[in-house]
Amino acid sequence: MSRALGPFAAVLGRDLLLAWRGRADVLVTLAFFVVVVCLFPFGVGAEPNQLRAIAPGVLWVAALLSTLLSLHRLFAQDHADGTLEQLLLTPEPTVLWVVAKICAHWIATGLPLVIVAPGLALLFDVEQGALGVLVLSLALGTPILALLGAVGAALTLGLRGGGMLLALLVLPLFVPVLIFGAGAVDAYLSGSGAQAHLLLLGGGLLGSLALAPLACAAALRIAVE
Amino acid sequence: MMKDMQKPERSKSIFRFAAPQMFYPLAGRLAPWFAGVAAILTAVGLWLGFFVAPTDAVQGEVYRVIYIHVAAAWMSMFIYMVMAFWSFVGLVMNTRLSFIMSQALAPTGAMFCFVALWTGALWGKPTWGAYWVWDARLTSQLLLLFLYLGFMALTRAIEDPRRADKAGAIIALVGAVNVPIIYFSVKWWNTLHQGASVSLNKAPSMATTMLTGMLVMAFAAWAYTIAVTLWRVRSLILERERHTEWVAAELNALEGKI
Numbered sequence A: 001m002s003r004a005l006g007p008f009a010a011v012l013g014r015d016l017l018l019a020w021r022g023r024a025d026v027l028v029t030l031a032f033f034v035v036v037v038c039l040f041p042f043g044v045g046a047e048p049n050q051l052r053a054i055a056p057g058v059l060w061v062a063a064l065l066s067t068l069l070s071l072h073r074l075f076a077q078d079h080a081d082g083t084l085e086q087l088l089l090t091p092e093p094t095v096l097w098v099v100a101k102i103c104a105h106w107i108a109t110g111l112p113l114v115i116v117a118p119g120l121a122l123l124f125d126v127e128q129g130a131l132g133v134l135v136l137s138l139a140l141g142t143p144i145l146a147l148l149g150a151v152g153a154a155l156t157l158g159l160r161g162g163g164m165l166l167a168l169l170v171l172p173l174f175v176p177v178l179i180f181g182a183g184a185v186d187a188y189l190s191g192s193g194a195q196a197h198l199l200l201l202g203g204g205l206l207g208s209l210a211l212a213p214l215a216c217a218a219a220l221r222i223a224v225e
Numbered sequence B: 001m002m003k004d005m006q007k008p009e010r011s012k013s014i015f016r017f018a019a020p021q022m023f024y025p026l027a028g029r030l031a032p033w034f035a036g037v038a039a040i041l042t043a044v045g046l047w048l049g050f051f052v053a054p055t056d057a058v059q060g061e062v063y064r065v066i067y068i069h070v071a072a073a074w075m076s077m078f079i080y081m082v083m084a085f086w087s088f089v090g091l092v093m094n095t096r097l098s099f100i101m102s103q104a105l106a107p108t109g110a111m112f113c114f115v116a117l118w119t120g121a122l123w124g125k126p127t128w129g130a131y132w133v134w135d136a137r138l139t140s141q142l143l144l145l146f147l148y149l150g151f152m153a154l155t156r157a158i159e160d161p162r163r164a165d166k167a168g169a170i171i172a173l174v175g176a177v178n179v180p181i182i183y184f185s186v187k188w189w190n191t192l193h194q195g196a197s198v199s200l201n202k203a204p205s206m207a208t209t210m211l212t213g214m215l216v217m218a219f220a221a222w223a224y225t226i227a228v229t230l231w232r233v234r235s236l237i238l239e240r241e242r243h244t245e246w247v248a249a250e251l252n253a254l255e256g257k258i
Helices: A002-021 A023-044 A048-071 A073-081 A083-089 A094-123 A128-155 A162-189 A195-224 B002-010 B012-018 B020-052 B061-093 B096-128 B136-157 B161-193 B208-240 B245-257
Strands: none
Touching: A002 A023, A002 A094, A023 A048, A023 A094, A048 A073, A048 A094, A048 A128, A048 A162, A073 A083, A073 A094, A073 A128, A073 A195, A083 A094, A083 A195, A094 A128, A094 A195, A128 A162, A128 A195, A128 B161, A162 A195, A162 B136, A162 B161, A195 B161, B012 B020, B012 B096, B020 B061, B020 B096, B020 B208, B061 B096, B061 B136, B061 B161, B061 B208, B096 B136, B096 B161, B096 B208, B136 B161, B208 B245
C-alpha cells in the first residue's frame, strides 16, 4: 500500500507546491470564474426572478469555462522542461502519477471554485437551502471535468492552437456533467429532490476516475513518443 | 466497411490487404462498383419516395424529407461506431490502414450529420413551427457533429502522422464511450425541462412503400459511404507512402496515361 502511495504523494505534493508558488495563475482562474458569473446580470437584465432561474446554469457554465481555461497548464510546464519524459521513464505506473497530477490540479483550480460558488449564488438571490446542493454538485462534478479534460490536455500537448482545439475536443464531453450538475440545483428548487442527480454525478465521477486516467496515460505516451 | 470486417473469416490470406500497398489497388477496383450501386439505389429510393409513396395523412407532402433525413441520421451514427471500431483495431493491432480507414470515414460521417440536422430543421419549420427545438435527438445529433469536428481537427492539427493516428484513435474511443452517456443525459434533461410536446416517436404507422423507400435510401447511403471512403483511403495512402517506390511507380503510370 505504502509503495503505491509513495509516488502518488510525492507527485501530489510537488504539484501542489508548484501551484502554491505560482498562485497568481490559480487566482486568475478564480477571478475569471467570478467575472464571468458577474457578467450575466448585465447581459440578461437584473430582474430577480430571472436571475434566480438562470443562477445554477450560469454558475455551472462559468465553472466549466474556467476549468477549460486552466486545463492546458496541467501538463504543459512538465512537457516543456522534460519532467514529463522523466516521469514516463520511471518504473512507477503512469496511471498512478497521472491521477496524482489531476488531483493536485483539481485542488488548485477546482476546489476554489467550489468554495466561492455559494457566495456568488447569493448575488443571484438563490434560496439558501439550495447552496448546499450547489456546493455538493460542484464538488462532485468539477473533478469529472478535470479528469475528462486531462485526456484532452494530454492529446493536444504541444500543438499549435492547442487551446482552441482542447475546447472543441472536451466541451461536448462536458455536456452530461453540466446537465446533471445544474439539474441538481434545479431539481432541489422545484421540490423533486436532488438525490438522483447527485447520485448520477457521483457515479460519473467514479466511472471517469476509473477510465479517464488510462486514456490520459496512453495519450501522454503518444505525445512524448 | 462491412466487407472488410467479414472477409477475414473466409480466407486467411486476406490479411495481406492490411498493407496499404495491397489495399490501394483493391480499393481502386471496388470503389466504382459501390459508387454505381449508390447511384442506382439513390435513383430508385428517391423515385419511390417522391413519386410512388402516398402522401402522409397528417403532414402532407413535407414528410418526404425523411427519405434523406432518416438515412443520413442513421448513417452518421453508424459511421461513428465504425470509426471507433477501426480506431480500436488500430490501437490493438498497430495497423496503419485501420487508422487511415477511421480518418477517411470521419468527413463522410460529419457530412451525414450535417445533412441530418439541416433536413431536420427544414422539416421542423412546417411541422413544429420552429427550425430547432432542444429535443433529445436533435441535441445529441448536434453533439455528435461536434465530436466528428473534434476528431477531424485533432488529426489535422498533429503533423506527425503516427501521433495523429493514435491521438485520433483515443479521442474516437473516448467519444464512443461518451455517446450513450450524452444521449441519455440529454434525454433525461429534456424530459425534466419540457414535457413530450414534440415527439418524433408519434410517427403514424408507415405504408410499406414508405418503409421500402427509406430502406433503399439507407442502403444507398451505405454504398455511397463505402465508395467515398475507399477513394479517400486511396488518396491518404498515396500521401502517407509518397516516399516509397511503389507510389512513385504508380504515379509514373498515371502520368503515362494522361
